Amino acid sequence: MGNEIQRFIDDTTEQARPLEKAYTLAEWESAINGTPEALGRTQQAQAAYMRFWAEADRYEAARRYNQETVSDPILARQIKLIYLTAGQNQQDEATIDRLTALESEVRGLYTNFRGKVDGRELSDNAMDEVLAKSADPEEARRVWEASKQVGEQVAGQIRELARVRNEAARRQGFRDHFHRSLTLSEIDEAQLLAMFESLEAQSDGPFERLMETIRQQRSRHFGVDVADLRPWHFGDRFFQQVPPMGEVDYDSLFADKDPVVLATATYDGLGLDVRDVLARSDLYSRPGKNQHAFMTHIDREGDIRTLNNLERNQRWNETLHHELGHAVYEKHLDQGLPWLLRTPAHILSTEAIAILMGRLTLNEEWLKLVLGVPASQAAAVAAAAGERRRASGLIFTRWCLVMTNFERRMYGDPEADLDTIWWALVERYQKLRPPAGRRAPDWAAKYHVALAPVYYQNYELGHLVSAQLMNRITRETGGFVGREAAGRWLKERFFQPGARQDWSAHVASATGEPLDPRYFVEGLA
Numbered sequence: 001m002g003n004e005i006q007r008f009i010d011d012t013t014e015q016a017r018p019l020e021k022a023y024t025l026a027e028w029e030s031a032i033n034g035t036p037e038a039l040g041r042t043q044q045a046q047a048a049y050m051r052f053w054a055e056a057d058r059y060e061a062a063r064r065y066n067q068e069t070v071s072d073p074i075l076a077r078q079i080k081l082i083y084l085t086a087g088q089n090q091q092d093e094a095t096i097d098r099l100t101a102l103e104s105e106v107r108g109l110y111t112n113f114r115g116k117v118d119g120r121e122l123s124d125n126a127m128d129e130v131l132a133k134s135a136d137p138e139e140a141r142r143v144w145e146a147s148k149q150v151g152e153q154v155a156g157q158i159r160e161l162a163r164v165r166n167e168a169a170r171r172q173g174f175r176d177h178f179h180r181s182l183t184l185s186e187i188d189e190a191q192l193l194a195m196f197e198s199l200e201a202q203s204d205g206p207f208e209r210l211m212e213t214i215r216q217q218r219s220r221h222f223g224v225d226v227a228d229l230r231p232w233h234f235g236d237r238f239f240q241q242v243p244p245m246g247e248v249d250y251d252s253l254f255a256d257k258d259p260v261v262l263a264t265a266t267y268d269g270l271g272l273d274v275r276d277v278l279a280r281s282d283l284y285s286r287p288g289k290n291q292h293a294f295m296t297h298i299d300r301e302g303d304i305r306t307l308n309n310l311e312r313n314q315r316w317n318e319t320l321h322h323e324l325g326h327a328v329y330e331k332h333l334d335q336g337l338p339w340l341l342r343t344p345a346h347i348l349s350t351e352a353i354a355i356l357m358g359r360l361t362l363n364e365e366w367l368k369l370v371l372g373v374p375a376s377q378a379a380a381v382a383a384a385a386g387e388r389r390r391a392s393g394l395i396f397t398r399w400c401l402v403m404t405n406f407e408r409r410m411y412g413d414p415e416a417d418l419d420t421i422w423w424a425l426v427e428r429y430q431k432l433r434p435p436a437g438r439r440a441p442d443w444a445a446k447y448h449v450a451l452a453p454v455y456y457q458n459y460e461l462g463h464l465v466s467a468q469l470m471n472r473i474t475r476e477t478g479g480f481v482g483r484e485a486a487g488r489w490l491k492e493r494f495f496q497p498g499a500r501q502d503w504s505a506h507v508a509s510a511t512g513e514p515l516d517p518r519y520f521v522e523g524l525a
């Protein structure tokens, strides 16, 4: 039996490995240059990868082996991962063709989208800049509306993607794609929803108080009544991050600093070298380039790269730290692990590290030691940073509640009036007043709804894990920034084990206790 299982694992690995590499490489190429040819190659590579994992015999065998008692935990975990990956990809040839064609079309539309205002074309960064800085309510409204134009272009295809994903999920006995995605990524839907409801309840009071402050501030900034504030007055396209909040102009602290130098210093302080990753990365924006940011590990052998569109502000410094967080996790996976386990324990586990690192840009010690805020400003900046860190936890949590609940509703019924559902959720969780009479698929302007489906819960869970890790590491090593012991803790306890264990067992073995939202919630009060 052991031999048979080992042969099955070896055979799967041997075939999956080059397909995964071809796919990640093609994705990288089309992200740095979204030409029709590059997008076409990505579509082909994705289809080949999906076709392999769709093989019904492999899924059946993995399902059968997974039910047997395999005493070797390393073998058992590999079988489980084959079963889960194959399960997520069970669909027939026609479905694969349909999905990859739709995704490719939508990917091209997002990559090449530029918002149009009076005949001018604005990149995402340019629109963000106006929304973050403008004090002209009319300009903010027009740019915000322009940022939603992409929604009209992709809404039909996203609904169709939801239908096709749902059909495949139902053939496997799941209620819909939302249910299938969670289950096959080892997240229990009922537990998740209960945890999110509790987060809603626990964050509601602090968030309402924060909103009162923000509304006052935005009202003064724009010179409009609090009652007249609308979503374009809150500093970004979706109100997923903290708007400028007063005394300290955060971005000005970063204006004359090179983000690459700052990030290198942060990671050096932890004994984690990122120079090789930076050398392979694509860091600055260009026409035709993906406007988001991500990390990719091309081959599970150390070819790790990040894509960024760096600007000298807090947001892009946070983003670079975030993507390099993913990168150091990948870099320090135990190279002796079998290929299937040479990957983070879960997406939420790698998000936890990325979030932990990104949030250092609002950490008092970091501001002093790495950014070098002058002593005369130190106290004011530290106080503002603490406020901002707390605010970002609250704002991001409420935004995650919108995204996760919206996706649950969209997959529950793709034919529903999604435009109305979206604004009802925004009003409930983000406490924003919808624009009067607006009828538009604003939900479709969010990239993740189309191309990173049922992913957002991982960010929120990542926040929870990140808070628990920070608490544990600080207790064990006396701090974090500039401490090699903290970097060593992460390497040994969190990175090296790879995917040997499922995410919740991994969190428990690293920190000594199961995931407990209280560490995160305490930071919100």
Ligand SMILES: [Zn+2]
Pocket (backbone or CB within 6 Å): 322, 326, 351, 354
């Ligand atoms: Zn991330």
